[in-house]
Amino acid sequence: MDPAIAGIFIAVFVLLILGGGLWIGVALAAAGYVAMEFFTSRPPGLLFGTTLWGSNNSWSLTALPLFIWMGEILFRTRLAEDMFKGLAPWVQRIPGRLLHTNVVGCAIFAAISGSSAATAATIAKMTIPELRQRGYSDYMIVGSLAGSGTLGLLIPPSIMMIVYGVAAQISIGRLFIAGVVPGIMLMVMFSCIVGGYALMRPKRIPHRDPHIPLTTKLWESRRLIPIMVLIIAVLGCIYGGIATPTEAAAIGVTGALVLALIGGGLTFDSFWTSIVAATRTSAMIGLILSGAAFLSTAMGFTGLPNDLAAWIVNMDLPQPMLLLAMVLIFLTMGCFIDGISMILLTTSVLLPAVQAAGIDLLWFGIFVVLLVEIAQITPPVGFNLYVLQSLANRSIGFIALAALPFFIGLLAAIVVISLFPEVVLWLPSQMLGR
Template identity: 60%
Template sequence: MDPLILSAVLIAGLLLLLASGIWVALSLLAVGLIAMVFFTSAPSGLVMATTVWGASASWTLTALPLFIWMGEILFRTRLSEDMFQGLAPWMARLPGRLMHVNIVGCGIFAAVSGSSAATCATIGRMSLPELRRRGYDDRMSIGSLAGSGTLGLLIPPSIIMIVYGVAADVSIGRLFIAGVLPGILLITLFMGYVAVWSLLNPSRTPPGGPDMAFGEKLRASKRLIPVVALIAAVIGSIYAGIATATEAAALGVAGALILSAASGTLTRTSFRDSLMGAMVTSSMIAFILAGAAFLTVAMGFTGIPRALAQFINDLGLSPMALLAALTVFFVLLGCFLDGISMVVLTTSVVMPMVQAAGIDTLWFGIYIVLVVEMAQITPPVGFNLFVLQGLTGRDILYVAKAAVPFFLILVLAVVLITVFPGIVTWLPTQMSNR
């Protein structure tokens, strides 16, 4: 069978399996096995065993459960409770005032959790009732949370970056460093939009409270400062070349345990719950990665990646045209899948196209994270919109309309890193030159 026709058949089969409710990992393994048994002469059982073992035994993958465990530990501290109290005094004088707490709070929690949905749900559960009580515009409060909740995918240490790094064989440490400037760019764009909107709609922003002295602000933030310091230490150790991503993750876990013990929230129950939560999430992701690795190898045996790369070359698409097509593809895919599943499902098909087009795989990693972020809040059925619907009780169309300006800001961010790729590559280059 022609490799392009075969790829269409396999993709259709995969979508059918996913639509039937079968686990993503099992669907990937099943499609890979079908491709190996019916369309190649390779020993499918032997290839599956060696590939799954090789994908599971990767030392690079060790960082994944450690970062997830770090997030689980800090999630069970009083971090979310202290977030609003600690950030509010610093935001009270900015145009938009406490709506910036959504954005900065998501930026901080993103560095703890590495998950978009978890960031959105945790910060929303804490901030939305308080913003409503103080009379802030509900639509802007929900929209700013929808947009900044996606920072969970971009701000390092990001789970999806680890997944992409393993799947695409790209340095995870360099990916983390590459995500810093785009993350700051996004936070700045979100805060800038909220500030401009507030200046244009002064009647919809409540007046600020009394100004606080610098010392009072520090005292209000005292419980938040250690967490920010831990995050800076984890990312800084990678940037300085002191630690690998795995070693930095171990540092993060040790620091999280110390902070949890110091705050009085480290109990036998919380320790067990954090460990079990990390184990469940890590096992799920590792299982998906193993299935994706086998599917990638199976597709290699069938000749599909080579045929797709040749097909792209024959079309004569410029790198920009390819990126535009991939952006639309990922946004549509985000209507049905979460970010991690999107990356592992598509890497084996997309990477040959990207490499054939001469696109830097490090830059593409940050691009794909940004596009997946867009997909998470794509009206009307982005994954994070359902999280917000359950959190607010609002109609899904109301939530989608609130998210539209922040979706457009994410589009602007993708355009900016495409026109100015140095936003992504400058910091990793500096690290390499040290």
């Protein structure tokens, strides 16, 4: 192995795995410093300063903290709770019954949050007590929450899509549109998993509630109106070309504040807490972006991306084998590194090889997001597992096992979009043209 490659990988793994409480952004930057200091003749200090500025000086990136803040506002108000009450009456006759509120609820909240952990946490706080009280099995309660929570990364607006779009210089609007059909497909697959479990384990599903008249269902559905209005406002502005993703994010924040105020869930404490939480999350992501950007730049100076791209091209792997290799790389990284770091670490190395293989970068973005979704439920670093561990009071091992059917479902989704790329590319081509 080339000394530069070995040195960089050793530095990354030592800093990330053995670094204890070391911040991921700092660990990535330190690995970049090792690469610059020992494997190039360039001074690392000046390059770090310019990379730090360049990685965060992006207009597209300003949508990130706004979408995070919008999700935090909804997370702390009655709007999220109303969503469960509006959905529950409609799923009584479907196999799995109220378990489907986890899937549909996560899909709806994903369309206004953009965060997997926030989606899983918000829906879990509402549904875990209700479903336990009605006698549903913890196994499928936490499993469906862990799996469906990952929809926050795929159904737009998505924080991961923004990060990938900035890193790969791909239109974020096109990425958002490309995620719609795969997101719906994945939601249906998750509901089928829940239904299949209910059919195989009927004794673990309580008897359905007494018949609810249609008028009652429609009356309860009024609770969904504010959420649906917000989704239409945000995504409609983007897809209709009325606003950029950043402007739509600002509209979403304003709409969330107005709806929370009208609904009586907005207090000074909830408002301030949402700002602090959004600021903390945005700062964390900004630090990771900076560290990963410096590491990516440093790896560029070592020549590693070009060498790796040339190596892959010279191997003349067919696209299926190349994609399989990337799946294995991402699954391995997902055991140790968070999703944002995975995207930023790999784009500089893999994108030249991806382009050389003739793979569409828009399609590849959705492919990567699906792999990052898998990382959210892969121990030991799966964020959704830790979120649900604290909310469900269950072990990581139990939650990871419960999420296994949805892990398989995500792998199946990757196979589907690989065999049928138009699942990803059809809608953007229809709405925006090639």
